[in-house]
Amino acid sequence: MSEKLMVKGTEAIGESAIRAGCRHYFGYPITPQSELTEYMARRLPKIGGVFLQAESEVAVVNMLYGVSCVGKRVMTSTSSPGFSLMQEGISYMACAELPAVFVNVMRGGPGLGDIQPAQGDYFQATKGGGHGDYRMIVLAPSTLQEAVDLTYISFDIAEKYRNPVLILADGMIGQMMEPVEFPEFVDVEKLKEPDWILNGADGRDPRRITSFDIDPHNLEKIILHLMEKYRKAEENEKRWEDFMVDDAEYLFVAYGTMARILKTVVKLARKEGIKVGLIRPITLWPFPYERIEEMAERVGFILAVEMSTGQMVEDVRLAVKGKTEVLFYGRPGGVIPSPFEVLEVLKKYVKKVRV
Amino acid sequence: MKNAEKLKAVVFLKRPESLTDKEFTYCPGCHHGIVHRLVAEVIDELKIRERTILVAPVGCSVFAYEFFNVDGTVAPHGRAPAVATGMKRARPDLVVFTYQGDGDLAAIGTSEIIHAANRGERITVIFINNAVYGMTGGQMAPTTLIGMKTTTSPYGRDEKRDGYPIHIPEMLKEFKGVAFLARTTVSDPVEVIRTKNAIKKAFLAQINDLGLGLVEVLSACPTGWGMDPVEATRWVKEVFSKEYKTGVFVDKVK
Numbered sequence: 093m094s095e096k097l098m099v100k101g102t103e104a105i106g107e108s109a110i111r112a113g114c115r116h117y118f119g120y121p122i123t124p125q126s127e128l129t130e131y132m133a134r135r136l137p138k139i140g141g142v143f144l145q146a147e148s149e150v151a152v153v154n155m156l157y158g159v160s161c162v163g164k165r166v167m168t169s170t171s172s173p174g175f176s177l178m179q180e181g182i183s184y185m186a187c188a189e190l191p192a193v194f195v196n197v198m199r200g201g202p203g204l205g206d207i208q209p210a211q212g213d214y215f216q217a218t219k220g221g222g223h224g225d226y227r228m229i230v231l232a233p234s235t236l237q238e239a240v241d242l243t244y245i246s247f248d249i250a251e252k253y254r255n256p257v258l259i260l261a262d263g264m265i266g267q268m269m270e271p272v273e274f275p276e277f278v279d280v281e282k283l284k285e286p287d288w289i290l291n292g293a294d295g296r297d298p299r300r301i302t303s304f305d306i307d308p309h310n311l312e313k314i315i316l317h318l319m320e321k322y323r324k325a326e327e328n329e330k331r332w333e334d335f336m337v338d339d340a341e342y343l344f345v346a347y348g349t350m351a352r353i354l355k356t357v358v359k360l361a362r363k364e365g366i367k368v369g370l371i372r373p374i375t376l377w378p379f380p381y382e383r384i385e386e387m388a389e390r391v392g393f394i395l396a397v398e399m400s401t402g403q404m405v406e407d408v409r410l411a412v413k414g415k416t417e418v419l420f421y422g423r424p425g426g427v428i429p430s431p432f433e434v435l436e437v438l439k440k441y442v443k444k445v446r447v
Numbered sequence: 448m449k450n451a452e453k454l455k456a457v458v459f460l461k462r463p464e465s466l467t468d469k470e471f472t473y474c475p476g477c478h479h480g481i482v483h484r485l486v487a488e489v490i491d492e493l494k495i496r497e498r499t500i501l502v503a504p505v506g507c508s509v510f511a512y513e514f515f516n517v518d519g520t521v522a523p524h525g526r527a528p529a530v531a532t533g534m535k536r537a538r539p540d541l542v543v544f545t546y547q548g549d550g551d552l553a554a555i556g557t558s559e560i561i562h563a564a565n566r567g568e569r570i571t572v573i574f575i576n577n578a579v580y581g582m583t584g585g586q587m588a589p590t591t592l593i594g595m596k597t598t599t600s601p602y603g604r605d606e607k608r609d610g611y612p613i614h615i616p617e618m619l620k621e622f623k624g625v626a627f628l629a630r631t632t633v634s635d636p637v638e639v640i641r642t643k644n645a646i647k648k649a650f651l652a653q654i655n656d657l658g659l660g661l662v663e664v665l666s667a668c669p670t671g672w673g674m675d676p677v678e679a680t681r682w683v684k685e686v687f688s689k690e691y692k693t694g695v696f697v698d699k700v701k
Contacts, residue, residue: 146529154529157523158502158530161500161533166533290500292499300512
């Protein structure tokens with residue numbers, strides 16, 4: 093394997109995508125992820141790839157649609173307001189079964205919001221930000237090494253399910269620097285061309301890729317087919333990390349940057365005799381409901397912590413099925429809770445339970 | 448008898464290979480069918496059928512992919528030039544064309560067509576202007592004439608409220624990325640031949656790596672206009688093409 097390199101989050105994701113065989117990138121500048129677009133603008137022309145700065149995020153997602161139709165690995169990166177603009181295209185791509193990788197480096201919202209790290213796009217990412225019955229497979233890294241590893245496999249996942257995949261990061265993951273180890277380069281020449289792509293009806297019947305069928309019975313079949321794929325993704329793709337849960341009496345659930353901070357809180361709390369653990373969902377969709385339900389039977393309460401006013405906590409409640417109390421703490425708008433702040437919240441709830 | 452058979456062979460045209468056997472589902476008197484056929488004839492003549500990709504729009508011609516015997520997809524409303532850009536950038540060896548109506552190209556998709564044209568994307572755009580949104584029931588389009596009644600301009604298009612008819616080629620002709628640009632009609636046989644020649648050049652602009660090629664075809668929508676087919680075709684010639692002057696605006700193909 094290669095040596096460790098000190099890199100910025102956005103660039104780590106870009107380099108990992110290139111190593112995964114992505115040679116097509118379309119982007120539009122938006123803080124806090126413009127460095128990823130800039131990185132691809134520098135890198136791709138040197139290795140025979142295609143980089144294009146589009147006129148809008150609306151155009152970007154449709155360019156991805158086009159590249160995916162002709163069977164090439166393709167990616168874009170954006171931040172919250174830009175990701176909203178891509179929702180139309182993502183809905184079309186999901187129905188047309190077109191694989192592609194999206195990166196949303198979340199910032200404070202709603203509206204123009206601010207440019208600080210936030211987690212307010214959870215609903216949009218996991219509950220279908222666009223119209224219709226579809227899902228996006230959502231991967232949420234909490235370290236740069238994990239961002240590299242998840243980006244690297246995201247193209248395979250997208251192609252396996254013929255569905256858009258989202259790397260949901262936040263401004264913290266995007267902007268910080270950490271040492272990472274990059275995986276080997278995938279040989280682009282050896283990537284197998286899928287058998288459904290549009291490459292000219294030469295010696296075969298024409299192929300059609302659409303998200304459209306005017307007959308409701310046919311469209312229902314298409315949607316049920318999508319749902320079947322999603323059931324398979326739910327069976328095979330759930331990922332999470334258990335952190336000090338074996339003896340836990342209380343449990344945190346958090347993802348991304350917030351989970352990273354909570355690891356510190358877990359250690360601080362344990363020094364004070366509070367046996368708390370953490371479950372960190374890595375796939376936000378499919379969500380690791382079963383694992384959280386198992387834990388719910390063993391702990392006094394679950395405290396979901398987010399950099400939002402409470403979105404993932406709804407999935408935690410669905411997982412827990414009333415088996416324990418689900419509490420929430422969050423700071424929206426780009427404010428990052430400190431470990432001591434969360435520790436105080438934890439201690440307050442522990443005190444209540446113990447009394 | 449033998450002579451009669453010979454005559455028949457001369458008179459009846461063969462269906463272009465680039466059209467499927469599916470019958471057109473367009474309304475009687477609609478010009479989509481004529482333009483479809485012309486595009487298919489051009490694809491046949493240029494011998495590019497096996498490497499041509501169609502990007503269909505949202506609108507009446509959303510079904511175009513069923514009629515063209517080539518690989519194809521349907522883009523979100525107005526986004527066909529962006530989809531075509533992605534395809535062409537990833538596979539420059541393919542021939543990519545979009546087929547878009549006036550609502551699609553001249554309203555919701557103006558950003559995409561302007562920037563594709565400005566970048567000189569090597570794509571071909573067939574732009575059908577029939578002054579209304581046909582598929583949704585004849586609403587006002589950006590190309591609707593002043594005073595023209597539609598379901599959303601029931602008292603006539605009022606320029607103070609609705610603005611003026613939009614002229615796409617006149618807008619795009621200044622862009623250096625555009626290699627062929629024309630406006631035609633299919634309202635008489637001479638115009639049909641002119642349209643076919645223009646479509647061919649719009650494909651050659653792409654094939655010869657010169658830039659974007661676009662042909663706007665002024666088309667009849669008898670259903671949307673509340674006219675019979677003959678009247679509608681006459682209206683294209685006598686009224687519609689007075690606002691939208693036909694001609695070649697850019698020709699770098701020669």
